[in-house]
Each structure stands twice: as C-alpha cells, then as structure tokens.
Amino acid sequence: MEKCNCTKRQTEKLKELNIDVGLLRPCLEKYTGVSGSLITVLQTAQDLYGYLPADLLLYISAMTGIPPAKVYGVVTFYTQFRTEPVGKHHILLCQGTACHVNGAAGIEETLREYLGVNEGEITADGMFTYSNVACLGCCSLSPVMMIGDKTYGTLTKESTVAILKQLAAKEV
Amino acid sequence: MKVTVGKGSCGIAAGAGEVYSMLSGAVAEAGLNCPVTVTGCIGACYLEPIVNVEYDDGQKRIYVKVDADGAAAILAALKGDASRENGYLIPNEDLSNINFQTRIALKNCGLIDPENIDEYIGAGGYKASEKCVKEMLPEQVIEEIKISGLCGRGGAGFPAWFKWNAARTSPGGIKYIICNADEGDPGAFMDRAVIEGDPHALIEGMIIAAYAIGYTGGAENSGVSSKTEGIVYVRAEYPLAIVRLENALKQARDKGMLGENIFGTDFSFDIRIKAGAGAFVCGEETALIASLEGERGMPRLKPPFPAQRGYWQKPSNINNVETYANVPWIIRNGGMAFAAIGTENAKGTKVFALTGKIAKGGLVEVPMGRTIREVVYGVGGGIKQPPVKANAQGGEVRKLKAVQMGGPSGGCIPAELLDTKIEYKTLMATGAIMGSGGMVVMDDTTCMVDMARYFLDFTCKESCGKCTHCRIGNRRMLEILDRICDGKGRDGDIELLTELAQEIKDGSLCALGQSAPNPVLTTIRYFRNEYEDHIINKKCTAHSCKPLIKYVISTEKCTGCTLCAKKCPVNTIEGELKSPHKIIQQNCIKCGKCKDVCRFNAVMAD
Structure with missing residues (x-):
C-alpha cells in the first residue's frame, strides 16, 4: 500500500505557522498506544504553541490514529482549548457568582474599552487577549482576574487599567 | 521562633508572596534563628495576607492584612520590639469567628506546611491509613464509615459507605479510586483550599478508600496483591493545587505510603493526577469518567453505576475532595465521634465558601444543623456596607436580600428563611440544595431576575x-429572561418559564439538566414581585438591569459642583455652576458615572 503523504504536508503547513512539531514528538511517543490520553496530548500541545490550529489537530490525528472528527470534537467541547492564537498576556476574567455579584461585568467593560477588543480577540500590538472564564476559586477577592500564573483581586476599573499599563510598560 | 505565611491562591493574590520573600530575606539578613515557612488558607480570606508567629516563650500571635509596613513591624517584634505590631494583630472578634467553627476537613488548613509531609505526620497524619491497612479488614473500614453517616460532599449527598460497598462487591480485576476535584460550581473553592492547604489529607482518604474497596489479599488469600489505582481529576484552572498535590504525592511515595507494598504490607496503591480541561458537566460522575478516557465529557x-462499570468499564468509586478529607479523621476518632456532630439527618460538618456581599468572606466549616443566619452573621459578619462618602447625608445601608446555595443547581433562599437549618433535607425543601457548599450572599442591589439569568447563561454554556x-x-x-431584563417582558412569561422548567427537569438525563431550572424556579417562588416589576412596571428595584434604570438628580441635594457634568461621557447633564443639574434622559447611556462621582449622594437611580 502506498504511504499517505498527509503528515508531511501537515508538517510543512505548520512550519508556515511557526509551529515546530518536533517539540511535541516526545509527548506523542510517550502516549502512543495509551488509550484515553488525547486530552493530555492536546494540553501539552497548547502549552507548547499557545493554541491549536486546525493543521496541528490533523497532525495529532495522523500521529495518534484518532479520527480528526474526534480530535476536533474534544477540542471544541472543553473551554480550555482554543483554535485561535492569543496575545502575549492572556487575561482570564473570572465570571463566577461572587465576581458577578461584585461587578465583573464592569471590569469586562473596562477591559473591552481599554484594550479596544472583544473577548477572545488579540490587541493590535499582539500583547493582550481577554477571555471570560468560569470561577477561578478566589471568590473572597472578587472581582478577580488571572494573568499568567498571577491572580489579581478586588479589582476596580482604575486598578484594572493600572495593572494593564504596568504589564505593557514592562515590555518596552 | 517560627514564622508561617499563609500562601494559598487567595493569600498570594493578596500579596502573600511579597510578604514571604520580605520576611525570609530580612530574617536571614538579621541572622535570626527562625524558620520562615508557608501554609495554606486558614479560611479567613478577608484578612489575607496572614502571618503566624510562634515565639520562643510559647506565645502564638496572628498578624493579618500584612503589607510591607506590617512585615517590618513583625520583623521588629521578632527582634523584641513589639511596639508597632498592634495595628496588625488579629482582632479578637475575628479570632472567635475562627474558633466558632468545628474543623474536620479543614483541620490542618492554614496550620501546617502543605509542602512538608513531616508536618502532616506530626499532626497525626497517616496514622489512620496505617491502622486500616495493618489492623482492620476492609469490611470493618466500610462499617466505620457507615457508622459515621458520612455523605458525599460534592452535592448529591449520597452515603459514602454505600458507594464504597457497591464498588467493593463488584467483581473486577482492577478497581479505580477517583477523586472529583473538578470544582466547577462558580462561587465554591473549598476543594482548592484543601488541596492547596492539606493535600495529604486527601491522599490519606483515598488510600483508606482504596484499601476498603480493592484489597483482596490478607490471611486467607496470602500473597494475592490487590490491584487498585487512584486518579485525582483536578481543574486546570488550579495550577497551585496541582503543583502542591504532585509534590505531596512524591513525598508520600518516598515515605512508602504510596506505591508497592505500602506500610510494609501486601497492599499496593498509587495515585496519579489528571488535569481537567474546563467543563462544568464533568462534575457528573459518568461525564468525568468519559473525560478521563479522553472523550468529550x-x-x-x-x-450501570460507576461502582459496577466505571472507568474503562471497571468498578470505580468517585468521591469529592472534601469527602475524602473527612475519612482520616473518622478512622482516627471513630465513626461514632463523627456521627455525634451534626443532626439526626445529617452528620459531621460541612465547609462553605462564604462570598458575595459579605463583610468577612472566606471558608467556614460548621457542624450540620447550624442555621444559615448563624453562618452569615455569626461568622461572616453580615452584609458588606459601602464606604460612606464624606460629605453625603443619609448614606445608604445595604440589607440582606437572599443567600444563594448550591450554585447553578441550587436556589436563592430569601432573608425570611435565614433560620433554615443547614441539612440536606431542609435545604431541599426551600428549593435550594446543599451542593458543594457555595454560599453567595446578596444584598438589595442584586437583582434576582438578573441572578436567575446569570445562572441560566452559565448552564446554557456548560450544557x-x-x-x-x-x-x-x-x-x-x-x-x-434576557427580554425581561431588557424591559421587553410579556404577560405570561412567568408561567411560560415555570412550564419550560418542569419540561427540562423531566427531560434531562443528568443532574445538570435536571437542576438547571432551580435558580429560576426559586427566584420566581420567593421574588415573584421582582419579576412582575420588570414585566409590568418596567422597573428593576435593585437598579441592576441597565435598560430599566433612570438616573435623576435631586434638586435638593445637588450643590451644582458640575463634577457630574464634566465626567458624563455623553455630555448629557446640563446646569449652571452652583445651581441644581439635570440629566437629559433621551441621550443618557446609563453608565452610572454621575452617581459614582457625586460627593453629595444627589444622583439617584429610579
């Protein structure tokens, strides 16, 4: 049987997106034949590349033998996975009950106004994306947002803008 | 001397990381013989960052809301100059709030170093699991749990021993012990606090469960090693919890409490972590299993129940973090001691995450049977009041309107039912549920229709x-609900909502669907007048639904300072200097900025 060329084509396409599949190979090898590891593989891939473009999903499908439809199905089911790139600083704005009661909607408005983007979009300078997420579990400090591994609590419109300015200033 | 800094997620967010590095740096620099260690969340989140100091003379002092200046004051106190520490000592009232509680699941949280297994062992840890594995038969362990009356703390409140027994009696070569740490209920964070603050309690609880469910060796079948495997399904949103749990697992393995032949017996058991990927429905046990298998949850x-055919079709037992964390205490103190706490219908304690418009939010563990009022006012200090504006007369006083329990599957309990006892059955009768223990307090600025909409929006996204x-x-x-909040509600909408709610309850397979209409049904039951205000009078009495608010300036209170006119983003406030101003309604975008900036409380929402 003639060998399918799919994997090679995927790799080339992924190169254009600046995605080096070599980084994922150790993970794929580790989980080859281990059933139930698709989510773990996807989590590793997203950690490496920041997001999961369609071509990468096809590559993972080809390497693991899991049908593309199933890979895509899992990716779209869980909120953690994203198929679009995000800004350098990914802001996770908590939409838990306590944050909602204490004004998370106002903070979202501030983010939208200050950054000039809607949820999930990247700012023009590629610095920021914000996403609404379910409870971050820091309810007593509500409203809360998380950027990277750092949690910022008791946000006000003013403190939110100050935090963003500080992060942007660090980059210059 | 010993210094302990509370470094849970919430403590770190409040600045505990900086305080820790300041103190450890300064202590080393000053050459003091005083270890600086970390601990988890003690539950008094509103006081974070918290620093405990044990002085050489045996005195213990708790410092709260510690900032850079506070750290300097503590350092001075360590050197013998306690003159500046007063401002940072925990107020007596707050101390008694902590002492008011009965702590079993949170026993060690905020007291021991979660990254050091020796501190857990020092606090009596791993004695219970050793006793089980070495001295008790699996059936005896299950019997002890049965006597204790422990019910699942994740929401359903199903007796733990029953599940354990079912999993034990199901045939299968390998059995799985799964911990549900996919704490998805928005407004609850006790599982995070336990894993971050006392991960070994969870591990020990799982060891005991594994032994009770899966051990088949022993005298009669000597040499037959049972096969059990543990998995903790933890939310990816809890990075610190994952790190601390991984560390704890490694330490337990190194000490021989996990892995092959634990405690030197023929019983083997190990635990691995699986990070969830964000789906509320995975809190449902069969969905969680599907997710563990790499599928859509x-x-x-x-x-068949998971106890019969669960993970990979093998008998599996799923409990939540808090349930497992209760188990070591029960074995150590006996099932009777646990059953003595609480009421006839509900045994032991329950941890609640007290949040929302509450003065003293945090984690609270109280015996079953306490009333909601005792928790909200006794421990939580009542409603959080807004800061008083300096020049204003007649500042606003907020009143408690409702307490939401059980998250998206629960309901809103109105102020007049605050004396309801916290028990599975009594809460169910109000239309709410115990749930995983989220307790969100709402005052009169919270619109109950909007609250129902919020929860339904959540379940729609998570279905x-x-x-x-x-x-x-x-x-x-x-x-x-969207149209009601938009001021476009129609006559008959309430009846339509009630009818749909019943259909959804009847036609859904899992608890998510069956309970999704609960927030709507309870708000209709207790706050029907608010729905009617929205639909008929086109008014939101809580002034929360923007399309229904009208801002007006009181001609009596307005001093004509022009501040609101200057700050109005759409320039729709008119008026001369030193004479009352007026809002031109048709251009108003209802942003509320004028109300925020007014120093005289002259702008009112109508």
Whole structure:
C-alpha cells in the first residue's frame, strides 16, 4: 500500500505557522498506544504553541490514529482549548457568582474599552487577549482576574487599567 | 521562633508572596534563628495576607492584612520590639469567628506546611491509613464509615459507605479510586483550599478508600496483591493545587505510603493526577469518567453505576475532595465521634465558601444543623456596607436580600428563611440544595431576575448538548429572561418559564439538566414581585438591569459642583455652576458615572 503523504504536508503547513512539531514528538511517543490520553496530548500541545490550529489537530490525528472528527470534537467541547492564537498576556476574567455579584461585568467593560477588543480577540500590538472564564476559586477577592500564573483581586476599573499599563510598560 | 505565611491562591493574590520573600530575606539578613515557612488558607480570606508567629516563650500571635509596613513591624517584634505590631494583630472578634467553627476537613488548613509531609505526620497524619491497612479488614473500614453517616460532599449527598460497598462487591480485576476535584460550581473553592492547604489529607482518604474497596489479599488469600489505582481529576484552572498535590504525592511515595507494598504490607496503591480541561458537566460522575478516557465529557444513563462499570468499564468509586478529607479523621476518632456532630439527618460538618456581599468572606466549616443566619452573621459578619462618602447625608445601608446555595443547581433562599437549618433535607425543601457548599450572599442591589439569568447563561454554556430539553429548553428560558431584563417582558412569561422548567427537569438525563431550572424556579417562588416589576412596571428595584434604570438628580441635594457634568461621557447633564443639574434622559447611556462621582449622594437611580 502506498504511504499517505498527509503528515508531511501537515508538517510543512505548520512550519508556515511557526509551529515546530518536533517539540511535541516526545509527548506523542510517550502516549502512543495509551488509550484515553488525547486530552493530555492536546494540553501539552497548547502549552507548547499557545493554541491549536486546525493543521496541528490533523497532525495529532495522523500521529495518534484518532479520527480528526474526534480530535476536533474534544477540542471544541472543553473551554480550555482554543483554535485561535492569543496575545502575549492572556487575561482570564473570572465570571463566577461572587465576581458577578461584585461587578465583573464592569471590569469586562473596562477591559473591552481599554484594550479596544472583544473577548477572545488579540490587541493590535499582539500583547493582550481577554477571555471570560468560569470561577477561578478566589471568590473572597472578587472581582478577580488571572494573568499568567498571577491572580489579581478586588479589582476596580482604575486598578484594572493600572495593572494593564504596568504589564505593557514592562515590555518596552 | 517560627514564622508561617499563609500562601494559598487567595493569600498570594493578596500579596502573600511579597510578604514571604520580605520576611525570609530580612530574617536571614538579621541572622535570626527562625524558620520562615508557608501554609495554606486558614479560611479567613478577608484578612489575607496572614502571618503566624510562634515565639520562643510559647506565645502564638496572628498578624493579618500584612503589607510591607506590617512585615517590618513583625520583623521588629521578632527582634523584641513589639511596639508597632498592634495595628496588625488579629482582632479578637475575628479570632472567635475562627474558633466558632468545628474543623474536620479543614483541620490542618492554614496550620501546617502543605509542602512538608513531616508536618502532616506530626499532626497525626497517616496514622489512620496505617491502622486500616495493618489492623482492620476492609469490611470493618466500610462499617466505620457507615457508622459515621458520612455523605458525599460534592452535592448529591449520597452515603459514602454505600458507594464504597457497591464498588467493593463488584467483581473486577482492577478497581479505580477517583477523586472529583473538578470544582466547577462558580462561587465554591473549598476543594482548592484543601488541596492547596492539606493535600495529604486527601491522599490519606483515598488510600483508606482504596484499601476498603480493592484489597483482596490478607490471611486467607496470602500473597494475592490487590490491584487498585487512584486518579485525582483536578481543574486546570488550579495550577497551585496541582503543583502542591504532585509534590505531596512524591513525598508520600518516598515515605512508602504510596506505591508497592505500602506500610510494609501486601497492599499496593498509587495515585496519579489528571488535569481537567474546563467543563462544568464533568462534575457528573459518568461525564468525568468519559473525560478521563479522553472523550468529550458527556454523561450517560445510569445504571450501570460507576461502582459496577466505571472507568474503562471497571468498578470505580468517585468521591469529592472534601469527602475524602473527612475519612482520616473518622478512622482516627471513630465513626461514632463523627456521627455525634451534626443532626439526626445529617452528620459531621460541612465547609462553605462564604462570598458575595459579605463583610468577612472566606471558608467556614460548621457542624450540620447550624442555621444559615448563624453562618452569615455569626461568622461572616453580615452584609458588606459601602464606604460612606464624606460629605453625603443619609448614606445608604445595604440589607440582606437572599443567600444563594448550591450554585447553578441550587436556589436563592430569601432573608425570611435565614433560620433554615443547614441539612440536606431542609435545604431541599426551600428549593435550594446543599451542593458543594457555595454560599453567595446578596444584598438589595442584586437583582434576582438578573441572578436567575446569570445562572441560566452559565448552564446554557456548560450544557453538553446531549439531551434536547437541556440543550434547547434552557436556551429558550434564557431568551425569555434576557427580554425581561431588557424591559421587553410579556404577560405570561412567568408561567411560560415555570412550564419550560418542569419540561427540562423531566427531560434531562443528568443532574445538570435536571437542576438547571432551580435558580429560576426559586427566584420566581420567593421574588415573584421582582419579576412582575420588570414585566409590568418596567422597573428593576435593585437598579441592576441597565435598560430599566433612570438616573435623576435631586434638586435638593445637588450643590451644582458640575463634577457630574464634566465626567458624563455623553455630555448629557446640563446646569449652571452652583445651581441644581439635570440629566437629559433621551441621550443618557446609563453608565452610572454621575452617581459614582457625586460627593453629595444627589444622583439617584429610579
């Protein structure tokens, strides 16, 4: 049987997106034949590349033998996975009950106004994306947002803008 | 001397990381013989960052809301100059709030170093699991749990021993012990606090469960080693919890409490972590199993129950973090001691995450049977009041309106039912549920229709889509609530919501769908007047639904300072200097900025 060329084509396409599949190979090898590891593989891939473009999903499908439809199905089911790139600083704005009661909607408005983007979009300078997420579990400090591994609590419109300015200033 | 800094997620967010590095740096620099260690969350989140100091003379002092200046004051106190520490000592009232509680699941949280297994062992840890594995038969362990009356703390409140026994009696070469740490209920964070603050309690609880469910060796079948495997399914949103748990697992393995032949017996058990990927429905046990298997997390019909056929079709026992964390205490102190706490219908304690418009939010562990009022006012200090504006007369006083329990599956309990006892049955009678222990307090600025909409929006997003009623019915209910909040509610909407709610309850497979209409039903039951105000009078009495608010300036209170006119983003406030101003309503975008900036409380929402 003639060998399918799919994997090679995927790799080339992924190169254009600046995605080096070599980084994922150790993970794929580790989980080859281990059933139930698709989510773990996807989590590793997203950690490496920041997001999961369609071509990468096809590559993972080809390497693991899991049908593309199933890979895509899992990716779209869980909120953690994203198929679009995000800004350098990914802001996770908590939409838990306590944050909602204490004004998370106002903070979202501030983010939208200050950054000039809607949820999930990247700012023009590629610095920021914000996403609404379910409870971050820091309810007593509500409203809360998380950027990277750092949690910022008791946000006000003013403190939110100050935090963003500080992060942007660090980059210059 | 010993210094301990509370470094849970919330403490770190409040600045505990900086305080820790300041103190450890300064202590080393000053050459003091005083270890600086970390601990988890003690539960008094409103006091974070918290620093405990044990002085050489045996005195213990708790410093709260510690900032850079506070750290300097503590350092001075360590050197013998306690003159500046007063401002940072914990107020007596707050101390008694902590002492008011009965702590079992949170026993060690905020007291021991979660990254050091020796501190857990020093606090009596791993004695219970050793006793089980070495001295007790699995059946005896299950019997002890039965005597204790421990019920699942994740929401359903199912007796733990029953599940354990079912999993034990199901045949299968390998059995799985799964911990549900996919704490998805928005407004609850006790599982995070336990894993971050006392991960070994969870591990020990799982060891005991594994032994009770899966051990088949022993005298009669000597040499037959049982096969059990543990998995903790933890939310990816809890990075610190994952790190601390990984560290704790490694330490337990190194000490021989996990792995092959634990405690030198023929019983083997190990635990691995699986990070969830963000789906509320995975809190449902069959959905969680599907997710563990790498699939979309969609529930399936029960039976067969997971105890019969679960993960990879093998007998599996699933409990939540808090449930497992209670187990070591029960074995150590006996099932009777646990059953002595609480009421006839509900045994032991329950941890609640007290949040929302509460003065002293945090984690609270109280015996079953306490009233909601005792928790909200006794421990939580009542409603959080807004800061008083300096020049204003007649500042606003907020009143408690409702307490939401059980998250998206629960309901809103109105102020007049605050004396309801915290028990599975009594809460159920109000239309709410115990749930995983979220307790969100709401004052009169919270609109109950908007609250119902918020929860329904959540369940719509989190519905897995399998059952038509849940997938489409909830969406239709959300649309109705959207239009009510927009001031476009129609006569008959309340009846339509009630009818749809019943259909969804009847037509959904899992608890997510069956309970999704609860927030709507309870708010209609207790706050029907608010719905009617929205629909008929086009008014939101809580002044929360923007399309229904009208801002007006009181001619009596307005001093004509022009501040509001200057700050108005759409320049729709008119008036001369030193004479009352007026808002031109047709251009008003209802941003509320004028109300925020007014120093005289002259702008009112109508």
